[in-house]
Amino acid sequence: MTNFNELGVSNQILKALNKMGFEEATPIQAQTIPLALEGHDVIGQAQTGTGKTAAFGIPTIEKVDAKLRKVQALAIAPTRELAIQVAEELNRLGKFKNIRALAIFGGQHMDRQIRALKDGPQIVVATPGRLMDHMRRRTINISNVQIAILDEADEMLNMGFIDDIREILKGIPEERQTLLFSATMPKEIRDIATHLMREPKEVKVKAKEMTVENIDQYFIEIPEKHKFETLNNHLDINSPDLAIVFGRTKKRVDEITEGLQARGYRAEGIHGDLTQGKRMSVLNKFKSGRVDVLVATDVAARGLDISGVTHVYNFDIPQDPESYVHRIGRTGRAGRTGEAISFITPREMAQLHLIEKITKSKMKRLMPPTYKDAQRGKQQVTIDKLVKTIEKQDLKDYHEAANQLLQDHDSITVISAALKMLTKERRDTPVSISSVAPISVKKAQGGDKRRSNNKRYYGGRNQQGGRSQGGRNRKGKFQNSRNRKG
Numbered sequence: 001m002t003n004f005n006e007l008g009v010s011n012q013i014l015k016a017l018n019k020m021g022f023e024e025a026t027p028i029q030a031q032t033i034p035l036a037l038e039g040h041d042v043i044g045q046a047q048t049g050t051g052k053t054a055a056f057g058i059p060t061i062e063k064v065d066a067k068l069r070k071v072q073a074l075a076i077a078p079t080r081e082l083a084i085q086v087a088e089e090l091n092r093l094g095k096f097k098n099i100r101a102l103a104i105f106g107g108q109h110m111d112r113q114i115r116a117l118k119d120g121p122q123i124v125v126a127t128p129g130r131l132m133d134h135m136r137r138r139t140i141n142i143s144n145v146q147i148a149i150l151d152e153a154d155e156m157l158n159m160g161f162i163d164d165i166r167e168i169l170k171g172i173p174e175e176r177q178t179l180l181f182s183a184t185m186p187k188e189i190r191d192i193a194t195h196l197m198r199e200p201k202e203v204k205v206k207a208k209e210m211t212v213e214n215i216d217q218y219f220i221e222i223p224e225k226h227k228f229e230t231l232n233n234h235l236d237i238n239s240p241d242l243a244i245v246f247g248r249t250k251k252r253v254d255e256i257t258e259g260l261q262a263r264g265y266r267a268e269g270i271h272g273d274l275t276q277g278k279r280m281s282v283l284n285k286f287k288s289g290r291v292d293v294l295v296a297t298d299v300a301a302r303g304l305d306i307s308g309v310t311h312v313y314n315f316d317i318p319q320d321p322e323s324y325v326h327r328i329g330r331t332g333r334a335g336r337t338g339e340a341i342s343f344i345t346p347r348e349m350a351q352l353h354l355i356e357k358i359t360k361s362k363m364k365r366l367m368p369p370t371y372k373d374a375q376r377g378k379q380q381v382t383i384d385k386l387v388k389t390i391e392k393q394d395l396k397d398y399h400e401a402a403n404q405l406l407q408d409h410d411s412i413t414v415i416s417a418a419l420k421m422l423t424k425e426r427r428d429t430p431v432s433i434s435s436v437a438p439i440s441v442k443k444a445q446g447g448d449k450r451r452s453n454n455k456r457y458y459g460g461r462n463q464q465g466g467r468s469q470g471g472r473n474r475k476g477k478f479q480n481s482r483n484r485k486g
């Protein structure tokens with residue numbers, strides 16, 4: 001383990017790190033901070049949740065001049081929420097150096113952003129579309145930018161974004177320093193990257209697997225039409241603190257969300273068709289625990305750092321292995337543990353093997369839990385609560401009432417009634433989810449075509465329906481009568 005002061009970091013940043021509770025540098029931070037401080041271009045690849053933001057953030061803050069109220073560093077991120085999060089972390093890191101970072105992103109009033117830009121932040125974190133808007137209107141001056149950062153670099157250099165990125169980089173002085181970070185870096189993308197950089201130093205934190213080992217990975221082989229009930233059962237058994245459920249399309253996310261709500265779960269959906277206000281409010285509710293289940297498209301797959309996410313469900317297996325890595329990486333962050341459970345239809349088993357091959361990790365098979373298992377799981381939660389209350393031993397005030405009850409009823413009946421009252425039973429509202437076509441490996445491996453598919457996931461951009469939303473969809477209704485009480 002490396003201390004930050006061994007890395008040549010200033011006292012003001014050490015003070016900020018101390019305040020943030022960062023005691024030691026993570027491996028990617030230890031390896032890239034000195035290189036970036038020396039002025040090298042860097043491609044940094046390390047697993048999800050291992051502190052890449054501070055790895056590029058610390059040297060960036062060290063290099064910009066607080067007295068100069070001009071944009072000196074520009075970070076670009078694929079989604080609005082990520083841009084906001086990165087700006088927040090940079091502001092925490094730069095607090096004692098009086099460095100300010102501003103997030104600019106689509107869906108927010110231009111006027112407001114223009115005013116904020118006039119305030120003279122030294123760092124801007126932007127989504128590409130909105131940044132280009134500002135560039136065209138000349139409401140941002142990037143001619144003083146010395147450091148360009150691409151967070152989620154492989155995604156930013158993917159088909160969906162590459163043209164924007166090229167155009168943005170054209171507006172930045174050529175003698176810039178370029179920093180690229182991501183948990184994944186497919187070779188063809190790395191080749192593109194090196195063309196945009198000057199003799200980049202590549203740092204790849206050595207890991208056996210592309211995914212973090214503190215995430216337990218499981219899969220459940222299951223027909224499409226049983227996914228929703230299985231998700232319900234699983235949520236009941238695990239009672240996750242916070243869970244994210246990834247669905248393939250926006251429509252799917254809406255349907256799963258509505259279904260979960262109908263069953264009594266505190267679930268909300270997030271995808272690119274929602275207003276920015278709604279996206280923010282959903283995410284805030286999730287972060288504060290007012291929502292337990294976040295149902296999302298890949299708009300929430302990359303970079304988001306929400307502590308307390310214990311479970312990630314792939315309701316639909318993703319098309320790209322990289323996307324799998326990022327999705328499950330929303331749990332098991334900063335050394336915590338997590339579980340990832342992927343639903344695989346029988347025809348998608350080949351896709352599962354492809355993901356395993358590329359990520360060099362194995363998913364353990366789970367049998368689909370039954371409704372009975374779920375009931376037991378729910379009851380166990382109640383029993384645990386009851387036992388905790390017993391252990392506290394402050395029940396004297398209830399003894400008289402308990403004695404009275406036991407005179408009129410046998411103990412099994414009384415305890416069962418108490419358990420029933422305490423158990424949050426799932427509503428048995430019938431729910432139907434439209435089915436989607438399975439992902440086939442052949443399609444998934446189709447080179448550039450596969451890459452271009454990514455585009456549709458991301459919010460705030462013009463999104464086409466993508467194949468799985470298209471006319472080939474069969475509409476399969478699914479109602480589970482098994483769970484309906486007689």
Ligand SMILES: Nc1ncnc2c1ncn2[C@@H]1O[C@H](COP(=O)(O)OP(=O)(O)OP(=O)(O)O)[C@@H](O)[C@H]1O
Nearest residue numbers: 022024025026048049050051052053183303305334
């Ligand atoms: N040195 C450190 N010590 C303790 N916590 C840290 C340290 N560095 C980062 N963290 C925390 O770890 C969490 C993950 O960091 P971060 O979001 O930068 O990960 P990442 O590598 O960018 O992940 P992803 O690939 O998902 O984007 C954050 O909550 C961050 O505050």
Ligand SMILES: [Mg+2]
Nearest residue numbers: 052053151303
């Ligand atoms: Mg990150």
